[in-house]
Amino acid sequence: MNLSTRSHLSRLAAIVLAVSLVVSACTSIRLISAYDQQTDEALTALHDSTDEFIAKLIANAKTSKNAFNKHKNFYDETDMQLRRLEFRVGSIPDNRQTVKLVADIRASILGEGKCTADGGSLRDLHCLPENAAKGPSKVALEISRRNVNQTIRAALALELAKKQGLEPKN
């Protein structure tokens, strides 16, 4: 190892040591929140209920069974689920990423209820004037299902990473 590399290595080690000492001396300092089981369970429940809902819509695609008015309850219940989850994740310190991810999930499933092409949610897709009577097309629902699932899974992946990465390994 040449002198320059050795010098860089020593400097880097000193930085790591300094950060380590500061972090360990102030044990309340964390880069990111610890794993939260309630968040994990709420995200899993949200995934299950939404996926089941879209699967039923796909099975009944383009029939009067998928009229938006017949499914308002799902959106209202999901809104309540998300409100509880938003309160939970917002109360946990150093949880910025998960707060943003839950906001993304809300945007993906509920959006702002614009019911126009300017929306970006499953609800917008469902309450479009052209879809209100019989629901979205099967293909549109299948694509929306992928988008919603991927958004929820992104949040779950982070929560599981916290569980695996921040637990002390002996």
Add this chain to the structure above:
Amino acid sequence: MANDTVTSDNLGDKIFNAAKTSFGDNYKLIQHFLEHESEKLAITLRMIIQASAENQITGAEAKILLTQQKIAASAILTSAEGITAVAVQAAIDASVKVIRGFVNGKIGFPLL
């Protein structure tokens, strides 16, 4: 056989290697996560383009689905950012763990 004893002379190397090993392992997981999710995004985008070209979805549906996909892409990057923070935290924890005995022994009380 590697020398596991921490001394004043090898303290820096021990900290650096512990952090490097921990972060290196986790970096591979982050890379795999991003590659896997990017491929899923690409598949969905191809589905939107094909369905739109074949008139299986309306223009309004296509626009909504694209916006919804942007939300998914944003969520993936946010998740990757969070997982990276977890990895850095783990690297710091690993570096502290490797020097804990040495530092506490020298100081005479449990500082770390």
